[in-house]
Amino acid sequence: MSMLNIGTSALLTSQGSLSTTSHNISNVNTEGYSRQRALLGTQTPSFNGSNYFGSGVQITSVERVMDSFLVDQQRIYTSQESQQDTYLTFAKQADDLLGSPQLGLNTGLEEFFNAVHEVANDPTSVAAREVMLSQGEVLANRFNILDQQVLDFDSQLDSVLEGGVADINVIAQGISDLNKAIVTNTSASGGAPNDLLDQRDQLINELSAYISISTVEEGNGSLNVFVGTGQAIVTGTGSIKLSVISDNSTSPIRSKIGYGPGSIDISAQLTGGSIGGAFQVRTEVIDSARSELSTLAKSLADSVNTQNLAGVDLDGTTAASPGHLFFGDLTAVTPGEYAGAIKVVMTDSRKIAASSTTNSAIGNNENALLLADLQLSKTMAGGTQTFADSYGVLVATVATKTHQADIGQKTQEGLLNQVKLRADSVSGVNLDEEAANLIKFQQSYQAASQIITVSNTVFNSLINSF
Amino acid sequence: MRISTSYSSEQNLNVMLNQQSELGKTQLQITTGKKILSPSDDPVSAVKTLELQRQINLSQQYLDNADKAENKLSVSEGLMASSGDLIQRIRELAVQGLSDTNSAEARKAIAEEISQLNSALLGIANSTDVNGEYVFSGYETDTAAFDSTSFAYLPTSPGAGDGQRSIRVGEGFSVEINEPGSKVFVATHDVTGSQSIFETINDFVTDLNANTVGTASANGDILSNLDNGLDTLLSARTRVGTRMNAVDQQREVNDGIKFSMEKMLSQVEDLDYAEAISRLNLQMTGLQAAQQSFVKVQGLSLFNFL
Numbered sequence: 001m002s003m004l005n006i007g008t009s010a011l012l013t014s015q016g017s018l019s020t021t022s023h024n025i026s027n028v029n030t031e032g033y034s035r036q037r038a039l040l041g042t043q044t045p046s047f048n049g050s051n052y053f054g055s056g057v058q059i060t061s062v063e064r065v066m067d068s069f070l071v072d073q074q075r076i077y078t079s080q081e082s083q084q085d086t087y088l089t090f091a092k093q094a095d096d097l098l099g100s101p102q103l104g105l106n107t108g109l110e111e112f113f114n115a116v117h118e119v120a121n122d123p124t125s126v127a128a129r130e131v132m133l134s135q136g137e138v139l140a141n142r143f144n145i146l147d148q149q150v151l152d153f154d155s156q157l158d159s160v161l162e163g164g165v166a167d168i169n170v171i172a173q174g175i176s177d178l179n180k181a182i183v184t185n186t187s188a189s190g191g192a193p194n195d196l197l198d199q200r201d202q203l204i205n206e207l208s209a210y211i212s213i214s215t216v217e218e219g220n221g222s223l224n225v226f227v228g229t230g231q232a233i234v235t236g237t238g239s240i241k242l243s244v245i246s247d248n249s250t251s252p253i254r255s256k257i258g259y260g261p262g263s264i265d266i267s268a269q270l271t272g273g274s275i276g277g278a279f280q281v282r283t284e285v286i287d288s289a290r291s292e293l294s295t296l297a298k299s300l301a302d303s304v305n306t307q308n309l310a311g312v313d314l315d316g317t318t319a320a321s322p323g324h325l326f327f328g329d330l331t332a333v334t335p336g337e338y339a340g341a342i343k344v345v346m347t348d349s350r351k352i353a354a355s356s357t358t359n360s361a362i363g364n365n366e367n368a369l370l371l372a373d374l375q376l377s378k379t380m381a382g383g384t385q386t387f388a389d390s391y392g393v394l395v396a397t398v399a400t401k402t403h404q405a406d407i408g409q410k411t412q413e414g415l416l417n418q419v420k421l422r423a424d425s426v427s428g429v430n431l432d433e434e435a436a437n438l439i440k441f442q443q444s445y446q447a448a449s450q451i452i453t454v455s456n457t458v459f460n461s462l463i464n465s466f
Numbered sequence: 467m468r469i470s471t472s473y474s475s476e477q478n479l480n481v482m483l484n485q486q487s488e489l490g491k492t493q494l495q496i497t498t499g500k501k502i503l504s505p506s507d508d509p510v511s512a513v514k515t516l517e518l519q520r521q522i523n524l525s526q527q528y529l530d531n532a533d534k535a536e537n538k539l540s541v542s543e544g545l546m547a548s549s550g551d552l553i554q555r556i557r558e559l560a561v562q563g564l565s566d567t568n569s570a571e572a573r574k575a576i577a578e579e580i581s582q583l584n585s586a587l588l589g590i591a592n593s594t595d596v597n598g599e600y601v602f603s604g605y606e607t608d609t610a611a612f613d614s615t616s617f618a619y620l621p622t623s624p625g626a627g628d629g630q631r632s633i634r635v636g637e638g639f640s641v642e643i644n645e646p647g648s649k650v651f652v653a654t655h656d657v658t659g660s661q662s663i664f665e666t667i668n669d670f671v672t673d674l675n676a677n678t679v680g681t682a683s684a685n686g687d688i689l690s691n692l693d694n695g696l697d698t699l700l701s702a703r704t705r706v707g708t709r710m711n712a713v714d715q716q717r718e719v720n721d722g723i724k725f726s727m728e729k730m731l732s733q734v735e736d737l738d739y740a741e742a743i744s745r746l747n748l749q750m751t752g753l754q755a756a757q758q759s760f761v762k763v764q765g766l767s768l769f770n771f772l
Contacts, residue, residue: 029472092506099505099512106516110523117527121534121633124599124607355605359625363599363607369632369640375524376637388520395505396513402506417480421473428470435768 003458007451009056013040014445016059021437024429032202034064034427036194064194070423071201075208077416079272082209084409086160086277090153091285091402097149098289098395105296105391108142111135113375119354120368124314129349136304136326136344143297147340150290151252157286158255160278164210165242165257168275171207172225172239175200179222180237186221212272228269231259251334285401292394293339296380300387301327301342303374311353311367312360319353326352478760485753492746501737511734518731525724528636532717535633538643539710542601545590546650546703550696552587556580556667557692563674564688570677577674584667588612591651591664602647605629611647617665619648636716641709645702653698657686663695 020038027033041060045052098104115135118128178200185193200223207213207225216224218236225234233240245258245265256267257275270276308326309319322329328345330338346352354371355364380390494503505512562568563576592610594600599607606621606629613620621627628649630642647662655661669685679688 035470092504095506096504106520110520114523114527117531117634121531122597123631125597359605359623359629361605361607361621361623361626361629363603363631364605364626364629365631369634372634388516392513392516395516396509399505399509399512402504403509406506417477421477424470424473425468428473430468431471432768433468435772438772 003451003455006054006056007448007455009043009058010448010451011445013038013057013059014441014448016062017441018438018445020062021434021441025431025434025438028429028431028434032198032205033429034066034194034198034201035429036062036064038062061191062194063192064198064427066201066427067423070419070426071205073419074416074423075205075213077412077419078205079208079212079276081409081412081416082273083212083271083277083280084405084412086274087281087285088402088405088409090157090278090281091398091405093153094150094285094289095398095402097146098398103142103145103149104395105139105142105146105293106388108139109375109388109391112139113372116368116372116375119352120365120372123354123365123368124362126314126349129314129352129354132352133344133346133349136346139300140327140342140344143293143339143342146293147290147337150286150293151340153286154252154254154282154290157278157282160274161255161257162244164273164275164278165244168207168210168227168233169239169241171203171210172233172241175203175207175223175225175234176237176239178203179234182221183237192221208273210273211270211275228259228266228271231266231269251337285398289394289398290339291336292390292397294336296339296387296390296394297342298330298338299379299390301330301338303377303379304371305329307367307371307374308353310357310370312355312357312364313353314350314362316355316360316362318357318360319351324351324353475760475764478756478763482753482756482760485749485756489746489749489753492742492749495737496739496742496746499737499739500735502735515731515735518727518734522724522727522731524637525720525727528634528720529717529724531633532635532713532720535635535641535643535713536710536717538595538633539641539706539713541593541595542643542645543703543706543710545593545601546645546699546706549587549590549651550699550703552583552590553663553692553696553699556583556587557689557696559583560670560688560692563670564679573674573677573679577671580667580674581671584664584671587667588614588617588664591647601644602650603627604644604646604648605631612651612662612664617662617668619652619662621646635713636720639716641713641716643709645706650699650702651695653691653694655686655691655694657684663692663699666691666695 017038017040020036024035039060039062040057043055043058046055047053101107112132112135115128115132119125119132122128178196182193182196182200185196204213204215204223204225211227213233214226214230216226218224222236223234224232224236226232227242231240233242240260243258243263244255245263246253247256247267256265257270258264259266267279270279304326305321309321309324311319313319313324322345324346326344326346328341328343330341333341352368354368355361356366356370359366375388376386378384378386378389380387381393385393491503495501502508502512502515559576559580563573563580568576591602591612592600592614593602600609600611602611603609603621605626606623609621611620612618619627628646630646631644632640633643634640651664652660652662653666655666666685666688670679670688673679673685673688
């Protein structure tokens, strides 16, 4: 093999290495990019009858430096972190809402019962009665606002699901398109389309932020993606769409997730990612908060009504339903929606029945005292909690769940960052390293040029000898 | 370990963002003066805070109730004190009127004075409070206590006429804030058994006018009947006084509870400024150091030497 050929192979190889280095440098900030490396090998030696002579160098392959284990781990942690993050976002909102001194029920209950005390102190005072009516309205209004806010969270969760499904479909389409390109571009000699593989890994990573997924790679290089309990959303070069469907079993109607053309409900099977987090926070925080508020509203309205109906009003009339109902009757309201429906229906404060039926008289405050005592009577949770206790338990439950989610999210974030660091320490571009490589390959290029020059000189000295 | 260029800058940036958010939290704590910004910061303390606030509020309500009870009781007490003085004065006049040295004319003059005093006494018994409620009418606070001609106790509905309104001044402790007229101005009488003091006095006025007081009166012994009336009034006044004492004591209890609850609340939710400010300084130093080292480290590159 001639010196010129060997020199040329060295030049071309150095050029290849230099261009790989340049590619790395230019992609230093590309997300999901794995640094590439040109692997060099000797060319097949030539045999001149007695000896083997080396015949130069060649680029055997350009590979991306990556650790598929770390890539998989990163995907799993991304799902978990994103799930906790969504959970935390919503739990925190509920937590802030219930704990707010302006909106929380605590002060509302206190102020209402203070007003009842004032009626007991001065049963004939119309002013005190009017204050009790309006504090009752304020309290009912707080229930309504809390219920509305919780419903707003619920519809925000719907948006998370809708946005998530739309993005998942786009990404799944993208992955199947990349599958197609990867299958077409994988050369027979085994050279892999590194940048396409990076792009696909990046999309899969993005997908895992929405939902937990599993993948299976096929022999031809294409990748199948599954969600839930094995529902394929990418099958080679095709993709199957998820859709948002209505859950009619709840009031108000909200969204869940359907699979494929038949829109089969797979919500219960979906875990991880922002979608898994949305479903989890919906059951654990939003639904339970709404139901607790509802129970509290019903119990409060019923107790106050029952007590008021047991008395005699300022005009000496024995209280009777419906004229002497303080809060509107909730029996016709769908269970679970009492907090949104509670309201004061009494318009005439003289109908507050401060007097008891025995010894009834205008200055009798016995029934008003019993009304005020409702504040401290254990009417909730099977006779173990007062209204305020029960609200305290709700605040504590949501606060504890939020606190846990906060810790969970930080832990997952820590794990994710660690695995990212490890994956990046394998795959990420280091500019100093690339600078050193530039120098190295520049030198080898210069040396290879010298081979050409020397072979030229050698050839010239041979020619000139004639 | 090998570190990629973009990751190292991203990680440094994350550290700075975290420090900024911690700094922001400390800053918010300092501006609000509260340790707990939302319940999830410390669920246990948050719930304790709610409970403490509730108890403080309730103690405050009991204190307000105690003020109200004390007002009402002191109104009753004042009225009873004046009534006592009037009856005392009437008794002196009665003693004077009974004396045989008096002429019929003189007895008429005394009768006139006693009659005036009796009207004043009746006026007191029919007093209303600031809300226009009759003080001595039991639960029937819209009815005058005593009739101005028959002197009978008017609120006679069973139970309600003798009703005593209670006000809650402590947990499980309530105090009656009124005495019905039937227990204040109606006393034992040696002839009728029991009648209002006004009627007793009025009967005596009639006797005086008729100048029949010297003989054995069909209306009984005025002095002993007045003494009975005074006794009844005095024991009613004692009951009211005792209750005022009880209210005072309960107020001290509630004040004590409220104070200790407020102290506990402050311990649970109030910020330790010294600690928070030194933490703020530490976090600011940390952030500044991270910013400076970021700039310095980012400036390092082999490319600078190519």
